[in-house]
Amino acid sequence: MNVIEPHAKPQKPFALYGVDLASRLLLGTAQYPSPDVLARAVEASGASIVTVALRREQARGRKGERFLELIEATGARVLPNTAGCRTAKEAITTAHMAREVFGTDWVKLEVIANDDTLQPEVFGLVEAAAALTQDGFKVLPYTTEDLSIAERLLAVGCEVLMPWGSPIGSGRGLANRYALQSLRAYFPGVPLIIDAGIGAPSHAADAMEMGYDAVLINTAVAKAGAPVPMAAAFAQAIEAGREAFEAGLMGVRDMASPSTPVAGTPFFDLPPPANKPGND
Amino acid sequence: MAVETRSCSDILVNGVPVTTEAATLAALVAELGHGDARVATARNGDFVPARVRGATQLAPGDRIEIVSPRHGG
Numbered sequence: 226m227n228v229i230e231p232h233a234k235p236q237k238p239f240a241l242y243g244v245d246l247a248s249r250l251l252l253g254t255a256q257y258p259s260p261d262v263l264a265r266a267v268e269a270s271g272a273s274i275v276t277v278a279l280r281r282e283q284a285r286g287r288k289g290e291r292f293l294e295l296i297e298a299t300g301a302r303v304l305p306n307t308a309g310c311r312t313a314k315e316a317i318t319t320a321h322m323a324r325e326v327f328g329t330d331w332v333k334l335e336v337i338a339n340d341d342t343l344q345p346e347v348f349g350l351v352e353a354a355a356a357l358t359q360d361g362f363k364v365l366p367y368t369t370e371d372l373s374i375a376e377r378l379l380a381v382g383c384e385v386l387m388p389w390g391s392p393i394g395s396g397r398g399l400a401n402r403y404a405l406q407s408l409r410a411y412f413p414g415v416p417l418i419i420d421a422g423i424g425a426p427s428h429a430a431d432a433m434e435m436g437y438d439a440v441l442i443n444t445a446v447a448k449a450g451a452p453v454p455m456a457a458a459f460a461q462a463i464e465a466g467r468e469a470f471e472a473g474l475m476g477v478r479d480m481a482s483p484s485t486p487v488a489g490t491p492f493f494d495l496p497p498p499a500n501k502p503g504n505d
Numbered sequence: 506m507a508v509e510t511r512s513c514s515d516i517l518v519n520g521v522p523v524t525t526e527a528a529t530l531a532a533l534v535a536e537l538g539h540g541d542a543r544v545a546t547a548r549n550g551d552f553v554p555a556r557v558r559g560a561t562q563l564a565p566g567d568r569i570e571i572v573s574p575r576h577g578g
Binding site for chain 1: 518519520537538539542543544545546547550551552554555570571572573574575576577578
């Protein structure tokens with residue numbers, strides 16, 4: 226009987242801010258059809274990190290407590306975001322509130338420039354990243370693929386960058402592959418995580434094959450027809466993409482190149498068929 | 506601890522107008538029933554750590570944020 230080994234070949238360890246992480250998939254916790262589906266999707270994804278947020282609590286409300294219990298039961302490390310913040314000041318205050326409530330100094334820093342594109346407001350982002358790093362935060366900035374902004378974020382103390390693939394929730398995959406490849410090539414030693422815009426496991430595999438260290442997914446899993454199997458599909462795609470990157474992809478060629486040996490081809494000595502144009 | 510008697514303050518809590526007798530942010534948090542719940546607070550845009558709420562006096566017109574964990578991407 227053939228025994229098929231599960232795809233669990235040892236891959237190079239992945240660490241952020243000195244913390245080893247078992248999975249290269251980071252999962253968002255928003256927009257799931259139910260708390261139960263969310264919990265099962267986290268499990269199926271194998272995610273070591275889940276993103277969370279802070280929102281206004283109603284008087285005598287207990288929504289926050291219930292959500293936190295659900296998330297803590299998954300065993301994943303929480304990564305609070307500053308989603309929706311439009312200025313450095315708002316993001317800084319939100320990060321401090323998150324540190325107290327979630328008990329972590331990690332923060333997924335978002336400063337949003339525009340409601341339609343949800344693109345990073347990169348000037349405020351650098352300002353907030355500098356202030357928070359000074360205050361002891363481990364900042365994971367949601368940024369663009371822009372190299373000069375990346376350099377500034379690293380200069381103020383960020384040890385991880387999270388460039389967008391495409392706008393949040395758009396599901397368009399890697400909109401600017403060339404720039405993302407440049408970023409990867411320019412910062413070979415910096416952990417780079419694609420955050421936002423991933424719509425399909427193939428997008429995630431694409432990012433991983435390019436050498437990105439990890440991928441953060443939310444909408445593509447939460448809004449799938451069946452979020453739990455989709456979480457598993459993303460886990461496999463990310464693992465496959467990473468393994469392919471480590472194995473080394475072949476170079477792309479302009480023209481065909483036979484895979485079967487040419488030497489010893491039967492009838493090779495005969496002239497090309499007469500009815501084939503251009504072969505005379 | 507002596508409870509200071511004072512007039513009501515009109516403030517904004519999470520963007521909603523509220524009239525409160527609470528003198529401090531800690532008293533307000535308790536008044537709104539958050540008690541020992543895991544909430545975080547800000548006053549006029551600045552973070553107020555839980556340990557400082559008791560010493561944070563409320564003033565008319567204050568903008569208070571009281572937030573708790575939620576789903577996020």
